[in-house]
Amino acid sequence: NVAEHSKFDRKQYFYPDLPKNYQISQYDEPIAEDGWIEVEVAEKGKETYLKRIGIERLHMEEDAGKLVHAGSDRLAGSTHSLVDYNRAGVALAEIVSKPDLRTGREAAEYASEIRRIMRYLGVSDGNMQEGSLRCDVNISVRRGPDAPFGTKVEIKNMNSFSAIQKACEYEIQRQIKAYEAGEPVVQETRLWDEGKQLTKSMRSKEGASDYRYFPDPDLGPIEVSPAQRSAWHAELPELPAAKRHRYADELGLSIYDARVLTDERPMAEYFEAAVAAGADAKGVANWITGDIAAYVNANRLSYATLPLRPQQLAEMVQLIETGVISGKIAKEILPELLEQGGSPKAIVEARGLGMISDPAAIEAIVDALLAAHPEEVEAFRGGKTKLQGFFVGQLMKQTGGKADPKLANQILNKKLAG
Structure with missing residues (x-):
C-alpha cells in the first residue's frame, strides 16, 4: 500500500x-x-x-x-x-x-x-x-x-x-x-x-x-x-510472475522454460516478438533458452542489439516446422545468423541447404546404400536391429544431413523389412 x-x-x-x-x-x-x-x-x-x-x-x-x-x-x-x-x-x-x-x-x-x-x-x-x-x-x-x-x-x-x-x-x-x-x-x-x-x-x-x-x-x-x-499503476509493465503464469497457461511452456525466459525482461521481450512474428512458442523457447542464451551470455551481449532479430528467429523456426530444413541444418546456419543476422530462408536457398523431401530421391539413395552394405542388411534382418542407427547415419552423411528424417526412416524401415 x-x-x-x-x-x-x-x-x-x-x-x-x-x-x-x-x-x-x-x-x-x-x-x-x-x-x-x-x-x-x-x-x-x-x-x-x-x-x-x-x-x-x-x-x-x-x-x-x-x-x-x-x-x-x-x-x-x-x-x-x-x-x-x-x-x-x-x-x-x-x-x-x-x-x-x-x-x-x-x-x-x-x-x-x-x-x-x-x-x-x-x-x-x-x-x-x-x-x-x-x-x-x-x-x-x-x-x-x-x-x-x-x-x-x-x-x-x-x-x-x-x-x-x-x-x-x-x-x-x-x-x-x-x-x-x-x-x-x-x-x-x-x-x-x-x-x-x-x-x-x-x-x-x-x-x-x-x-x-x-x-x-x-x-x-x-x-x-x-x-x-x-x-503509476497503469504504467507498470507485466511483472515476472504474471508473465510466467501466462507463458505456462496460454503458450503451453514448461515451468522451467517460463522461469528462464522471464528472468530478464529483454529476453522475455525478444521471445514475445518472435512468437508475435508467427513462430511456435515452444520452438522459439527451445532456441532462446539453449543456443541463443549461451551465445548472448558468452559474448556479454544484449538481446536488444543481437544481430539475429526476433523476426528472423521466427523465420528459422517456421522453416523447421514446415519441413524446409532440419534442426541440424538450423544449428549449422545459426552461428552466422547470431553474428550477422539476415534471412534464414535466403541463406538456406543460397547454400542449397533445403531438406530433401522427394520420396523417389530418398528411395534411390536408400537402394544404393543397402546395395553397398549387404552384410549389414543381412545382420539387421537376422535380428541386429540396432544397425538401424548405422543406416540412418550413413543416409544423413550421404545427403549432408538434408534428408527429411521422418520420411527417410519410413523408407529405410520399408526397405530393410524386405
Missing part, C-alpha cells in the same frame, strides 16, 4: 561511514507498507510450490559509505580501516520482510524475485556483486509453530543468492545444535564466510539502538494522491 502521506526523518548515529553523523531515512511514516510477493520455491527432492511472503514496509533512505578493513575482513584483526564514500548519499529503498520465510531456499527465491521486479521496473540493475542489491537476514529458530521465537541473529556479507541460501541453512542448523546442546544463542551480528562456508561472529547486540529519529527539517513531506497512484 503506497501511503498518501509519508515523510523523511534523520537517523542519528556516529560512525565513519556517515561523516555528517545522521542518515536521511523514513521512520514512522514510510512510503509503502503491508505488501506481499508470491514466489515459486523449488526445494531439492520436493515439488515446486507457491508461497506468499509478506512485506512489512518499504522505506527510502540514503546509502552510507563502505568500510574496508586492511588485513582482515572485519574490524577485529585489521591493521587499519579505509572508507569508500562513492556510494554515500545515494538513494536506496529498503524492504523489510515479515517473518514468513522458513528455509534458505525460500529466502534465496524471495530475494531473486525482488531483483527480477526491480529490473523489470528499471529501478536497479540488481547486481549483488556491485552492491546494487544487498541483503541481510535475521534468523531465529523455535520448537514448533506455536512456540515463541528464539534469539534473533543477523547475518551479513552475502553477495549472491546461493550465499543467501547457504548462510541461512548453516545458521539454522548452528542454532538448532546450540539449543539441543543446552548452549545459549547470543543476539549478535554474524558474517557469512564464503570460503569456509560458515557464519562467524562479527559483533554482539545487547539491546536496541536509540537513533533519536526526528523529522528532517530540510525535506518536505511526500504527498501521493489516489489519482497519481492509479496513473
Whole structure:
C-alpha cells in the first residue's frame, strides 16, 4: 500500500561511514507498507510450490559509505580501516520482510524475485556483486509453530543468492545444535564466510539502538494522491510472475522454460516478438533458452542489439516446422545468423541447404546404400536391429544431413523389412 502521506526523518548515529553523523531515512511514516510477493520455491527432492511472503514496509533512505578493513575482513584483526564514500548519499529503498520465510531456499527465491521486479521496473540493475542489491537476514529458530521465537541473529556479507541460501541453512542448523546442546544463542551480528562456508561472529547486540529519529527539517513531506497512484499503476509493465503464469497457461511452456525466459525482461521481450512474428512458442523457447542464451551470455551481449532479430528467429523456426530444413541444418546456419543476422530462408536457398523431401530421391539413395552394405542388411534382418542407427547415419552423411528424417526412416524401415 503506497501511503498518501509519508515523510523523511534523520537517523542519528556516529560512525565513519556517515561523516555528517545522521542518515536521511523514513521512520514512522514510510512510503509503502503491508505488501506481499508470491514466489515459486523449488526445494531439492520436493515439488515446486507457491508461497506468499509478506512485506512489512518499504522505506527510502540514503546509502552510507563502505568500510574496508586492511588485513582482515572485519574490524577485529585489521591493521587499519579505509572508507569508500562513492556510494554515500545515494538513494536506496529498503524492504523489510515479515517473518514468513522458513528455509534458505525460500529466502534465496524471495530475494531473486525482488531483483527480477526491480529490473523489470528499471529501478536497479540488481547486481549483488556491485552492491546494487544487498541483503541481510535475521534468523531465529523455535520448537514448533506455536512456540515463541528464539534469539534473533543477523547475518551479513552475502553477495549472491546461493550465499543467501547457504548462510541461512548453516545458521539454522548452528542454532538448532546450540539449543539441543543446552548452549545459549547470543543476539549478535554474524558474517557469512564464503570460503569456509560458515557464519562467524562479527559483533554482539545487547539491546536496541536509540537513533533519536526526528523529522528532517530540510525535506518536505511526500504527498501521493489516489489519482497519481492509479496513473503509476497503469504504467507498470507485466511483472515476472504474471508473465510466467501466462507463458505456462496460454503458450503451453514448461515451468522451467517460463522461469528462464522471464528472468530478464529483454529476453522475455525478444521471445514475445518472435512468437508475435508467427513462430511456435515452444520452438522459439527451445532456441532462446539453449543456443541463443549461451551465445548472448558468452559474448556479454544484449538481446536488444543481437544481430539475429526476433523476426528472423521466427523465420528459422517456421522453416523447421514446415519441413524446409532440419534442426541440424538450423544449428549449422545459426552461428552466422547470431553474428550477422539476415534471412534464414535466403541463406538456406543460397547454400542449397533445403531438406530433401522427394520420396523417389530418398528411395534411390536408400537402394544404393543397402546395395553397398549387404552384410549389414543381412545382420539387421537376422535380428541386429540396432544397425538401424548405422543406416540412418550413413543416409544423413550421404545427403549432408538434408534428408527429411521422418520420411527417410519410413523408407529405410520399408526397405530393410524386405
